[in-house]
Amino acid sequence: MTVNRFIQIRRDLHQIPELGFQEWKTQRYLLDYLQTLPQDRLEIKVWKTGIFVKVKGTNPSRLIGYRADIDGLPIAEKTELPFSSTHEGAMHACGHDIHMSIGLGVLTHFVETEINDDLLFIFQPAEEGPGGAEPMMKSEMMQQWMPDEIYALHIAPEYPVGSIATKPGLLFANTSELFIDLKGKGGHAAYPHETKDMVVAAAHLTTQLQTxxxxxxxxxxxxxxxxxxxxxxxxxxxxxxxxxxxxxIRTLSAEAMQKVKKRIEALVKGIEFGFDCEAVIDYGSNYYQVNNDQAVTERFMSFMQEKEEVQLVVCKEAMTGEDFGYMLKEIPGLMFWLGVGSEYGLHHAKLNPNEEAITLAIEAITSYFYYLSDQGK
Known part of the structure; x- marks a missing residue:
């Protein structure tokens, strides 16, 4: 079987997963590929380990954005694929290799075939942590090239190839990491009265947090x-x-996130008092909810509903987190799930997406961007 170039790109990228803001090989691979394309309508800017690529339209009335995340996860791969990760302890277990290959496929199409509107492709680092979208949004490059609309996808192992699932409004939750360090007083197990036992304190706090x-x-x-x-x-x-x-911590509203954190802090203060110890809370990375723009999403869903090769699914919101929410907070747009039909789910060491989804997604997105550009005349 002949492997098309974007499936091959996916396989190449799958072998070199890198953690957030360490994606130097990945960035180099993407830049090397971009240099093989005609440069007359391309502008390329590097931001940390990420990349902005602008494709100039022939008669632009707006700038349409598309984001693909590029980092991997600290997971040892167990797929036994011939193109498995060559980086020990790291894997593209969330499908970002698929995301990148689709992004490059759409970009390549519009470099080789003209479109009216300008397009901005954002290859974003550190989606899995500590978060690249928020600082990217604040960058000088993004301020210079702020899209009028923005789009992104995420693979969905539970949906078959051909499925596109989304909904207007809330799609992904607000998320926050949570780290709590407790410090008491150690000592011999035979003299517990002379100590301040932090295993017991942690056990009590764990139970209390569930309330x-x-x-x-x-x-x-x-x-x-x-x-x-x-x-x-x-x-x-x-x-x-x-x-x-x-x-x-995961919540379906920003208000609930603040309420949960406030309650955590109150319970931790109680543990400090009750167990005569010190406690430090660190919320780590925080991601804002993915909230799809109503009008943009309805237009997208209406378009995809008419495509014979696409099965449109109106899905429910999920407690998953995605820092693309920071982009949607400022720019009208949407994220959708792309079916890839894998037996194993996201963040699993045996995740094996069906690569047929790559070609389908490239075709669906390019045709939609043509539709958008024609609507914008």
Whole structure:
């Protein structure tokens, strides 16, 4: 079987996953590819490990943006694919290799075939953390090339190839990391009265945190507070002087996020008092909700509804996080799920998207951009 060039690009990129703001090989690969294209209608600007690429239209009335994220995850790959990651302990387990190949496919089409409007392709680093969209939005380059509309996709393993799923309004949740460090007093396990046990404190706090959603969030709203990791102590017969709790917060409204954080802080103060210890809270990376513009999304869905090769799905909002929300906060646009039919889901070491989705997405997006450009005459 002949592998088309954008599937091959995906496979090349899949072998070199890099973590946020470390995507130097990835950036180099993208820049090298861009240099193979005709340069007469291209402007390329580098921002940290990301890239802005402007494609000049023939009769522009607006600037249409398209964003593709480029970083990988700290996951050891277990797919056994012939093009598996060559970077130990790192993998494109969220499909950003697919996202990049689609972005390059759409970009290439409009370099080789004219369109009325100007297009801006944003290859964004650090989506998985610590977050590249918000600082990219504040960059001088983005201020110079601020799109009038902006679009992005995310692969969806649970949907079959051919599916495009989205909805107007809220699509992805507000998210925040959560790190809590507790410090007490260690000592011999035979003399607990002389210590301040942080394993016990962490256990109490974990239980208390689970009351926030049940008793402090409106039942008609939605929130998640999860502690995914607890570490503390040294050996079995020494009482732990320190403990660290790591988790995540997810809410369907910005107001609920603030309410949850306020309650976490109150509970932590109670633990400090009750266990005579010190506590430090770090919220790490925070992502704003992905809120699809109503009019833009309805127009997009209406267009995709008419395409025979696309099965449009009106989906529900999800508790997943995406820093594309910072771009949608300032620019009308939308994000959609792209079906890739994988047995294993996002962030799984065996995620294996169906590559047929790449060609379908390139064709769907290019045809939609032509439609937008014609509408803008």
């Amino acid at each position: 926030i959603v049940a008793r402090n969030v409106d039942p008609l709203d939605s929130a998640v507070v999860t502690i995914g990791k607890i570490s503390g102590g040294t050996v079995q017969n020494i009482i732990a002087e320190t403990a660290r709790m790591e988790g995540t």
